[in-house]
Amino acid sequence: MYIRLLGACLLALVGCMSAHAAKPKGYSWQPLFDGKTLDGWRASEAPGSFEVRDGAIVVRGPRSHLFYVGAVQSHDFRDFELQLEVMTKPGANSGVYFHTAWQDEGWPAKGYEVQVNNSQSDPKRTGGLYAVEDNYQAPAKDDVWFTLRIRVEGRRVRTFVDDKQIVDYTQPEHPERPADMSGRVLSSGTFALQAHDPDSEVHYRNIKVRPLP
Numbered sequence: 001m002y003i004r005l006l007g008a009c010l011l012a013l014v015g016c017m018s019a020h021a022a023k024p025k026g027y028s029w030q031p032l033f034d035g036k037t038l039d040g041w042r043a044s045e046a047p048g049s050f051e052v053r054d055g056a057i058v059v060r061g062p063r064s065h066l067f068y069v070g071a072v073q074s075h076d077f078r079d080f081e082l083q084l085e086v087m088t089k090p091g092a093n094s095g096v097y098f099h100t101a102w103q104d105e106g107w108p109a110k111g112y113e114v115q116v117n118n119s120q121s122d123p124k125r126t127g128g129l130y131a132v133e134d135n136y137q138a139p140a141k142d143d144v145w146f147t148l149r150i151r152v153e154g155r156r157v158r159t160f161v162d163d164k165q166i167v168d169y170t171q172p173e174h175p176e177r178p179a180d181m182s183g184r185v186l187s188s189g190t191f192a193l194q195a196h197d198p199d200s201e202v203h204y205r206n207i208k209v210r211p212l213p
Contacts, residue, residue, distance in 0.1 A: 057205070063196065077190065081151045084149075084207045125139065129169055135167060
C-alpha cells in the first residue's frame with residue numbers, strides 16, 4: 001500500500017515537472033529597450049526626434065517613427081502582450097503602433113495605432129485604437145508616469161491604462177476600412193513609437209513584450 005502510494009506520488013510529481021518544462025517560452029516578459037541606448041530601434045524620416053534620457057526614450061520633434069528592429073521574435077509579433085511606462089507632457093500627441101512594418105517616411109501604412117494623448121487638441125485619447133475604436137476620455141494625467149498595456153489574441157485587441165481596460169475590440173472577419181487605412185488590419189509585425197509634431201513630448205520606458213503562444 002505504501003509503495004503503491006509512493007509510486008502514485010512520484011508519477012504525479014513527474015507529470016507536474018513535465019508540464020512546467022513544457023510551458024511555452026512565450027509567457028516570459030522580454031525587454032525591448034535597454035534603458036541606455038536605441039539599440040534594436042530604428043527611426044524613420046527625422047531620427048533627431050528620439051533620444052534616450054534618464055532611462056527613457058524621449059520623443060519630441062518633427063514627424064518620425066521609431067521602429068523596433070531587434071532580435072526578440074525577429075521583431076515579428078502576432079499574439080502578444082506589450083507593456084510600456086509612459087509620461088505625456090501637456091499638449092502631447094503620440095502613439096504606439098503594432099503589427100506594423102518599417103517604412104522610410106510618412107504615417108505607418110500597416111498595423112494599428114494605440115493613441116497616446118491626454119490633453120492635446122485631438123479629442124482621441126490614450127488607449128484608443130486610432131480611428132477604429134477611439135477613446136474620448138483621458139485615462140491618465142500629464143507629467144505622471146502611467147502603464148500602457150496592449151494585448152492581442154487572435155482577432156481580439158485589448159488595451160489597459162494602469163490595469164483599467166480602455167478598449168476591448170474584436171476585429172470583424174472582413175473589416176471595412178477607408179482606402180487610406182486599408183492596412184489597418186491584424187496580421188503580424190513589429191512595434192513603433194510615434195513622434196507626432198515638434199510641440200509634442202512623450203517619454204517611454206520599461207518597454208517589454210510577452211509573446212503569446
